[in-house]
Amino acid sequence: MVTEVNSWSNEKQKEEIKKWPELVEIKKVEEKKTLPPLKNVKKDVMVKTRFAPNPDGPLHMGSAEPIIFCDEYAKMYDGHFILRFEDTSADVKPPIIEMYDKIINDLEWLRVKIDEKYIQSDRLEIYYKYAVELIKKGAAYICICPSELFKSLYMAKKPCPCRNLSPNEQLKRWEDMLNGTYKKGDAVVRIKTNIEHPNPAIRDWPALRISTRSHPRVKRKYRVWPLYNFSCAIDDHLMKVTHIIRGKEHEVNGTRQKWIYDYMNWEYPEIINIGRLGIEAGILSKSKIRAGVENGTFTGWDDPRLGTLCALRKRGIQPETIRDIMIQVGPKPINATLSWGNIAAANKKIVEPKANRYFFVNNPVEIKVTGLPNILTAKLALHPDHPDRGYREYIIKSIKGETNVIVPRKDLEENIGKLARLMGLMNLIIEQEEGKFIAKFNSKEHQVAREKGANFLHWVIPDKSEEAYVVMPDATKSFGRVESLCTKLNVDNIIQFERFGFVRVDSLTPLIYYYAHN
């Protein structure tokens, strides 16, 4: 029964179904998936989220997850999205000066609305102020023990000798950190927690240390720098962040930071931990990316092998696609591995209606076709579903019944001795003689080809095509020829090369495209 119905044409199926209207269910509208509501939203307090990258590398798919959640929630609750550059470790993770703008650029491309922007390296005085306050309260102390010694003490749940010195003594040490009496590595400010806490990572964690390497933005203006947990805790409070969305690798940091909130009598924000996002194809590791770019393994931050946002953008992935995917994954603590197929499918949904169709012949072979009528015409829609967009029209006049066309080598090889159709143009029989391909005209009608089960091939004609290449996901180049009409497109247009795949126009002179997906 099912087989029978399936064998009918769409028209016939529609006709048949009209006879049984009661069987037609109400069409369920595909509802747009949304994020689950935020917990702990207060009536008179503005929801504020923050994205806090270290500008030591470009944004990638992994960063996109918290970005999209922060932005979506900020918009959902009429709140604010805060961008905060966490660039306080010039020694270990040196910021790259051009990344500050590049990150903003990527966020704008993602259509993120940045309501507030801060740079931590501008805020050192603020951190100092709170450091002093905590020291005065006896909530923090300056430890001058060698780190080895301190480690062995805290692993044994024993306080170090510095811990119980008076606040005045601590303040003097603090001055000595600032004025250069202590050298790098000699002294560190620690937050007093529970020295017997079951998790050793919590015990008297370090808050500020001496860092002497020149900072790319503020140079050598400061020598005492906050560590992540300190600056983050202070800033989240001062910036009135209500909801922290972050990777679950930060879980223990929340516990650490709460100690400051308790000392200061501040209310700790709501936390949403999310899992790590991997992608099947595309490198996400910042250190690998940076190394590869610096040593020339990759062509740049946007090398198609990378999982950076700028690489995906170059490959024609749309910002809406990234947003859709993240919302689909959702703010959950599980580690998801996105398959490239999922990304491609989501992108295709967005791009397909927009993408006009053109022919690109890779591995092109020019063949002579014989036995032709005087004139052949082809009228190919730019988009089969939108005839109003126009057509690509070709008129081919044969000379003594012959003309030349260009077809992919693979298609020729696979169709030797068979009837094949050049889409929209004609049917021909491909033959191979002495290693050379030739073809004989057979017929014009589409119907003939369909009835005989011929393969449909795309093609270009020699004097109406141009040399071009497509950069593939593995960074190799696929060389071929495109219709000359393609020279009139614009950079960033997404088009479909029929039977080849969706591509993004990257350059017009020369003609370069980036492969997105099929």
Added chain:
RNA sequence: GCUCCCGUGGUGUAGUCCGGACAAGCAUAUUGGCCUUUCGAGUCAAGGAUCCCGGGUUCAAAUCCCGGCGGGAGCACCA
């Protein structure tokens, strides 16, 4: 080792908090049919999960409890 999180078809996800019409929904991938002058596009359909395992509570468990197994994160003077 210690602290913590998670485990639904190949992949991603819904449902898990507040057990019941869930012999488990959706998307993608796969396979097949159809298709207006085009396709690897579109469209229609099919197959595919004993809801990690074992036990318990209950009239009833993917959902609650216990144990096991498996995966992940953190344990830096990084973020």
